[in-house]
Amino acid sequence: MPGNPTQVSPDLKACIDLIVRPGRYPLAPDIAEARLERVAGAASGRIGKDTITSPDALRQALRTAQQSGPYPLLVSVNQEGGRLNALDWPQVAQLPANLALGAGRSPEDAELAGSVVAGQLRATGLTWNLAPVCDLATWPSVPAVGTRSFGSDPEAVAAMAAAYVRGLQGGKVAATAKHFPGLGGITVDPHHDAPDTERLPHGALLPFRAAVEAGVACVMAGSHTVRALDDRPALASPRVLGLLRDELGFTGVIVSENLSIPAVHQPFGGLSEAAVAAVAAGVDLVMLDSEISRGHQDFAQRAAGVRRRALVTQALWDAVREHRVSQDRIEEAAARVRALHHAYGLGADAVLPSWKEANAAAEHAARRIARRSVAVVRGRQALPLPSTEPVLAIRVPDTGERRADSARRAPDHLPGSLTRHRAVTSLSPGSAIPPGTGTVVVYGYDTGSAAVVETARWVGGGRVVVQVALGDPDDLVGSPADVLVAAFSPHRSSAESVADLLLGGRAPGPAEVPVGGATWR
Template identity: 35%
Template structure:
C-alpha cells in the first residue's frame, strides 16, 4: 500500500523496495527490459491451445503457446481477454489453471512472478463470463446509488472473484469524470459527473479491490471524461484549462493516490494545457513525470493504456511508442502491437544510452517492488478454490440488492408506475437485442404474457409499423433504448427516436427504459415514463422490471445531469434527480 501523496506507508513497503533493488542488481539488461512489458497471450491453457490460438500466438510472437511466449520474452505481466481472439476466460477453474501454469513458467524462466491482470470494471466492460461470475452493475449504476458502501462491496466481490482465479490486478476503477454526454468511450464506465462524488467512489472501489485481494488501477490519467472522440480510433483533444483540470479531472486521481492505488493507467489523449506539443499523455514527460510522478507524488506503477489503440499508434509505431513512453516516465508498456519490435527498440535504447541505466532501473524496481508487496512470489491458483469462490450465492444476492438501489426513475407522469394489477399482456421491443431478450424473460418469469420484437439498431419503417401494430393487443409497452446520445451515428439515433415516438402516439401506456446511458430521455422529453438502468445486464434489467411491477420502489438518483438535446447549456434533469413511489 502507498500512503498519502504516494509515499511509502510502512516499513514493509520500504523493505519491498530494498529487496527489489537487490533483485534488479542481479538482472541482465534483457531481463530488465522484459519486466517492462504487459502482454496478451492466446488460448485457455498454457501448453495446449486450439489451432486458431496457436496461429495468433505465432503471428504475434513466433511461438505457439502461452507458455512459450512467456519463456521467450519473460514479460513483467499478462492481461487476459475474452475477445481479441485471445479467448483466455472460461470457467473459473480453467482461469485458475491458466494463471497457475503461467506463474510456474515465469518463475522457472526468470525467477520472477507475473502480474496477471484483466479489465474487470463491471457493467459495460466485464471480461469474466457471467454466469458463473457475479454480474456487476458498473460504475455509473453504482454512482446512482450514492452509496460508497455499495461501491466498496461491489468491488470487494470483484476482487475476491479475480483473486480466486489467480488474477492479481484489476485495471479498474475508471476515475474519469464524465462531464460530456457525447463521450463515446467512457459514459457509464464513469461514476458520474461530480468530481467530489467520483473521488469518493474511486476511494471506495480501491478499498474494495484491496479487501478482495487484488491490486487496483485508476484510469485514464489525466482524465478522459470530456471528449467526443474514442481513443481506440483516434487521438482525443482535451481542451480544459489547467484550472478546469484541477477542478474536474484531477481530483479523483489525487484521491486514488491518497487511497493507496497500486497502478495508474495513462490515457492516449492530447491535453494542451499540460503539454502544448499535442503528444498523447502517455508519451508526455510533462504529464507522466512532471504531473503524476512529481506533482501528485505517485510512487506506484504507471502503466500505459493499450498501445495498439489508434490514439497511440497513429503517431507512434511500436518501436517509437515503447521508447517514448518509457522516456516520459511510464513503467509498464501494455499491449504493444509488435512486441518483438518494441522489445528490441527498448533494448537498443538502453544499450545506446538513450534510456539511461538509472531510468531503466527506476521502473524495474517499481515493478519488482509491486510484486513483492502484493505477495506475488508466493502466489498460487487453485482450481477448486476458484470454482467455490466465483459466483457465490451471497455475492449474487448482495449485488442484486446494490443494482436495485441504482435503478433510477427519471419520469413517471400520471403515476403510471407501478403496474400492480396482476398478469398482463406486455410488448417488449427496442434497439438492443440483449435487452429485449432479458426484459422478455424477466416479465415471463413473473407470469406475464409477452410479445417480443427486436427492432434492430436502426429500426426501419416496416419494423416501426409492426411494433405499433402489436400495441392493440397488449396492456403495456416497454421499449428499450440504447445510446442515443453517443456512438452509432445520428441516423441510428433518429431511427430509435422514431420508434419511441410512434409507440407514444398509441393509446397504450409506454415505459421507456434507457439501458445504456441515462441521457436518452432528452431525445423524447415528452415520454411520460423513463427508467435508467445504466446497463443491459440481466440483473439490471430484472431489477428494472421489479420497479415496473411494483416489487420494489426505485431509489437511484442521477449521477450525471441530462442536458436539453441540442443545447448542453440547459439542463433537463439535474445531478441527484430521481423519483420515488
C-alpha cells in the same frame, strides 16, 4: 551523442522484458503456445477466451502458470463492471456499471463492488484489475467513458473511486486508476482517434488524488493531449506524469494505455516509437495488448503479436544504447513493476479462494447495487404499471459504435425478468401495433436515437409507454415516453431491478442520473 553506455547492467534486458506486457511466458497449456515458442521465439503471454472458455478453465490454466516464471504470477484484466468485463462468460455474475454506483450515491456500495470483483478475480488466479475508471462523465456522454464513469461531480467521483480501490486492494487485487489526467472534456473516442482538449474540466484530478491517497497500486496514463499541460499525449508527457508523481504524490506503477490501438501509437510513428516515448517520459510498464483476449486470434495473428513485442523490447534496448532513455530509467521502472509482482502476484504455493463462493457473493452484491441505483427519471407517479393490462416488450438493436464494450454481447434479460411478474409478448421494432395494447416497454443498450424513434410510434391511444436505457442514459433524450428509466447496465441484476420497479410493486428509490446537465427534452 548516440553511442554505447560506458556500463551496461547485465540484467538490463531482463528489466526491459519485465516492463513490456503481455509477457513472453505461456499462460495457458496450449499446443499453439508451444509452437509459438518454437516459431516466434516466445509465447504470447495471453489467455485467449476461444480456448479458455470458463472460470474453472482459467483457474486451472493460471494455477499451472503459477508454478513457473521468474516472479509471482501477475496477470492483468479489464473487469470494470457494467460495460467492460473480460470475464463475461454466462456463469459469471456481472456487476452494474460505475455510473450505477454513482446514481446510488453510496461509497459503501462502491467498496463492496471492488471487494466482490476482487473475490471473483482472485478465485480465477487474476490479481491485477485495470479499474476503476476515474474520468469525469460529461453530458452528452463520450463513447470512451459513458457508464464507465462514476459521474460528473468531482468530489462524489473521488469518494467512489477511493472506496472502489479500498475494496479491490483489500481483496488482494491491484487496482489501476485510469485514464490520467482524466478523459473528461474530450469529444472523440481515443480507441478510434487521437483526442486533444484545451484544458481539464474543473476537479478532474480529484478522483485520481483520492485514489492515490487510498493507496492505489497503479495509474494508467491516457493517450489524449491536454494542451494546457503539454502538447504531447499524456502517456508520453514528462510534465503530465510529473504532475502525477510530484503534485499527487504517486509512487506506484504508471501503466500506459493499450499501445496496440492504432489511434494511440500512430501519432508517434509506430508501436515501438510510442513505447520508447512513454518509458522516456516516466511510464513504468508499457501495455501492448490485453492479457485476457476477448476476441479470437489465429496462429499468424498471435505470432505477429509476439514479433511486435520483440521489436518493442529491441527498440527500448537501442534507446538505452543510444542515450535516448537512461539505464537508470529502465531500472527504476523495473523495480516498481517487480515490487508490484511481489505485492500482488501469486507464488507457486498460493491458495485460491472458492470460485463458487466468490461468484455467489458478487451476485448478491450486484442485486443490492442494482436495487439502489436504477433511476426513474420521468413518470414515477405511473409506477407500478397497471396490473390488468398485457405488456409488450420491444428491444431496439445496438448501434455498435463503441470499442471498449463487452456488454453488448450480454444476454437479453429484461423480457424474462418482466415475465416473472406478468405475461409479456416480445415484438420487433417497426411491428404493427396490436389492437388493445395497454402497456409497452421499449428498451435497448446502445441505441442512439433509434429507441426514441420507436417509442414515438407507440405513444397515444391510451397506452402507457415506458422507455428503458440499459446503457448510456443519453439514449433517453427526446423521448416522448410516459416513463423513463435509466438502468446503466444490461446485466441480470439491473434487468431484474427494472422489472421489479415496473411490475413488481417496488417503489422507486432516490437514485438519480449522476451527470450534471442531463436533460430529457
